[in-house]
Amino acid sequence: MSDNQEKLTDKDFKDPYEYGFETEIDSDFAPKGLNEEIVKFISNKKNEPKWLLEWRLAAYKKWLTMKEPNWSSVRYPAIDYQDSYYYAAPKKTEKIESLDDVDPKLLETYNKLGIPLKEQEWLAGVAVDAVFDSVSVGTTFKEKLKEDGVIFCSFSEAVVEYPDLIRKYLGTVIPRTDNYFAALNSAVFSDGSFVYIPPGVKCPMELSTYFRINAAGTGQFERTLVIADKDSYVSYLEGCTAPMRDEHQLHAAVVELVALEGAEIKYSTVQNWYPGDENGKGGVYNFVTKRGDCRGNNSKISWTQVETGSAITWKYPSCVLKGDNSSGEFYSIAVSNNYQQVDSGTKMIHLGKNTSSRIISKGISTGNSSNTYRGLVSIHPKSKNSRNFTQCDSLLLTDSCSANTIPYIQSKNINSIVEHEATSSKISDDQLFYCRQRGLNEEEAVSLIVNGFCKDVLQKLPMEFAVEAQRLLSVSLEGSVG
Amino acid sequence: MKNFLKIKDLSISVEDKCIIKNLNLNINKGEVHALMGPNGCGKSTLSNVLAGKEGYNITNGKISFSGENLLKFSPDERANKGIFLAFQYPVEIPGVTNINFIKTALESNRQYNGLDPIKPGDFLKLIKEKSKLLGISDENLKRQLNVGFSGGEKKRNEALQLMMLEPSLAILDETDSGLDVDAFKIVADAVNSTRSKKNSMLIITHYQRLLERIQPDIVHVFINGSIIESGGPELAEEIDKNGYERFNNA
Ligand SMILES: Nc1ncnc2c1ncn2[C@@H]1O[C@H](COP(=O)(O)OP(=O)(O)OP(=O)(O)O)[C@@H](O)[C@H]1O
Ligand SMILES: [Mg+2]
Numbered sequence: 001m002s003d004n005q006e007k008l009t010d011k012d013f014k015d016p017y018e019y020g021f022e023t024e025i026d027s028d029f030a031p032k033g034l035n036e037e038i039v040k041f042i043s044n045k046k047n048e049p050k051w052l053l054e055w056r057l058a059a060y061k062k063w064l065t066m067k068e069p070n071w072s073s074v075r076y077p078a079i080d081y082q083d084s085y086y087y088a089a090p091k092k093t094e095k096i097e098s099l100d101d102v103d104p105k106l107l108e109t110y111n112k113l114g115i116p117l118k119e120q121e122w123l124a125g126v127a128v129d130a131v132f133d134s135v136s137v138g139t140t141f142k143e144k145l146k147e148d149g150v151i152f153c154s155f156s157e158a159v160v161e162y163p164d165l166i167r168k169y170l171g172t173v174i175p176r177t178d179n180y181f182a183a184l185n186s187a188v189f190s191d192g193s194f195v196y197i198p199p200g201v202k203c204p205m206e207l208s209t210y211f212r213i214n215a216a217g218t219g220q221f222e223r224t225l226v227i228a229d230k231d232s233y234v235s236y237l238e239g240c241t242a243p244m245r246d247e248h249q250l251h252a253a254v255v256e257l258v259a260l261e262g263a264e265i266k267y268s269t270v271q272n273w274y275p276g277d278e279n280g281k282g283g284v285y286n287f288v289t290k291r292g293d294c295r296g297n298n299s300k301i302s303w304t305q306v307e308t309g310s311a312i313t314w315k316y317p318s319c320v321l322k323g324d325n326s327s328g329e330f331y332s333i334a335v336s337n338n339y340q341q342v343d344s345g346t347k348m349i350h351l352g353k354n355t356s357s358r359i360i361s362k363g364i365s366t367g368n369s370s371n372t373y374r375g376l377v378s379i380h381p382k383s384k385n386s387r388n389f390t391q392c393d394s395l396l397l398t399d400s401c402s403a404n405t406i407p408y409i410q411s412k413n414i415n416s417i418v419e420h421e422a423t424s425s426k427i428s429d430d431q432l433f434y435c436r437q438r439g440l441n442e443e444e445a446v447s448l449i450v451n452g453f454c455k456d457v458l459q460k461l462p463m464e465f466a467v468e469a470q471r472l473l474s475v476s477l478e479g480s481v482g
Numbered sequence: 483m484k485n486f487l488k489i490k491d492l493s494i495s496v497e498d499k500c501i502i503k504n505l506n507l508n509i510n511k512g513e514v515h516a517l518m519g520p521n522g523c524g525k526s527t528l529s530n531v532l533a534g535k536e537g538y539n540i541t542n543g544k545i546s547f548s549g550e551n552l553l554k555f556s557p558d559e560r561a562n563k564g565i566f567l568a569f570q571y572p573v574e575i576p577g578v579t580n581i582n583f584i585k586t587a588l589e590s591n592r593q594y595n596g597l598d599p600i601k602p603g604d605f606l607k608l609i610k611e612k613s614k615l616l617g618i619s620d621e622n623l624k625r626q627l628n629v630g631f632s633g634g635e636k637k638r639n640e641a642l643q644l645m646m647l648e649p650s651l652a653i654l655d656e657t658d659s660g661l662d663v664d665a666f667k668i669v670a671d672a673v674n675s676t677r678s679k680k681n682s683m684l685i686i687t688h689y690q691r692l693l694e695r696i697q698p699d700i701v702h703v704f705i706n707g708s709i710i711e712s713g714g715p716e717l718a719e720e721i722d723k724n725g726y727e728r729f730n731n732a
Contacts, residue, residue, distance in 0.1 A: 441558045
């Protein structure tokens, strides 16, 4: 197709008949609800090429025919998809050159959350692409990255600047109709991050994005695409904290990773969306689809996550091990407190020969929460000499919480080995007393023991993230012993 | 200070079983007391109650520490006020390194007592010095707390924590049990070196030889939940020679 570069402009959409709400076009919000017009509105707002609009519309049409999944352990009232906004831009829409141009109020919010953007700039070289509501407002370190040919920008910007790459890779790991929430995201995704590492380049710094939900009633549909070309390496950090709010919010992100021959991607997440109050009121629904494709031989993808937030988490960062000798890793800490529900895990799909995968999952439950690890290890007939090791440990802090481990193992090659170990334990009174006898209060003692329990995963996180994650673990377990 | 620790008419029961009966004990500041008694007489129970462990029913009596009612404080408050218990059976805490645990404990103590955090360099110097004294290797400092430690290694580690935290009242619950001949001397001498006018010790032991190295001011004979006789070091010698027979029949 020759019209890759074609940009749709506002003008193409100013036909009131096609739109039906012309006057709304300049507003910061699309009207409530979801229909084809909204999809067009979003695409138009972002100056997207026609093929992408069509891609979105196809996803939308398919979504209409799909059913919300109900196989997981999570339970929630029916979501009214028409009662939500699907596009919200921040007040200021001009391009921002430097952080100085960012709304001071916004910077203050970041500061409150303990993530001073300003400092991040000076820190050991962490590039920050902050997503505020649906549009990126600040991108730093771009110049330095450019020298190495690394592309790190907002997804919308990539659509305009690098349409060929987007078109080549978008939806190739997670098809737009993969599942209900991925289809929804494909139709209405707002913004997110795009990363491309050229062949042979080791990305000179950790890339990080902080996601926030801020405008009331705005669903978040982030879209992230990371491509590591041949023999390249990148470490990507994603973290989020959402401020207090009272109503449920849907967050249905899609993250696609592509590792070509010899490439390695390390993707780390600290997730702390608002979990709802102690009575289970409010909180974010985190229904995320994350998948990495080890497309080339000798490639490697590693997911590390610390999940403490959200009322409901439904999330299975996965690896498709297509290339021979490729490897996938999943290191996870999932904390559930009060009435939080977690159904999370991973899928390791072994397709190539000599592929290996490693899963270490640490679930910590307290309060009245439920915490399920659900993982699939699938070794296909042609995946000779492949191996998986899975270790799932659960720690329960109260009698009223629950933890489950549900492993699915499909091994269709007799030369391959799958190992699974699972433990479930409680913090003993003697351990608590020992710590307290040394001067730690009850919460500090629990936090220390929990951090010890999670050590294998915490040490997989980049240093600066590990510290933040430890703090987060302590905070999320506050008042949880009883 | 007189009556730094004062236990008056203390009775304790566990699950309706009376374990400590009408116990009286006064320890002045700077004194070292030894507590000797047969298995199951209630020594560890007493230590646990002093340290604030839950699950014991205090049916009668009072305990004051440094002039305050000890029983109203939580275990961590007691620890931070200067009570240290070297456990008879130290627990394992997976994933937490020994050195990190000690640092966390020291920070809690300092913070509670209004002191600034110790500088990382100073901490390292201090712990290296103390662990050298106790013959603890750097490797064992980096290991997970007590996980897979031998019995003797665990005891040395309790002594290390004691030396790092510098409590005003150290309770040693059979810290000497399980140590080999050489370790026994090393640990006993190290603990003895912490003796000063400003702190007190309650040493629970089955062996008189420990009291040769840490000479107590007073030895108490503890039978069936009460102290039935107190005296000088010669009491320990007698027990070592003749056992508890005389006291049992008393
Ligand atoms: N939680 C408990 N439930 C039931 N009995 C208990 C409990 N704790 C202690 N006891 C009993 O109380 C008595 C005193 O126990 P304690 O551990 O204090 O003895 P000890 O003097 O330290 O003995 P040793 O010299 O063997 O260490 C024992 O008979 C013990 O079985
Ligand atoms: Mg005992």
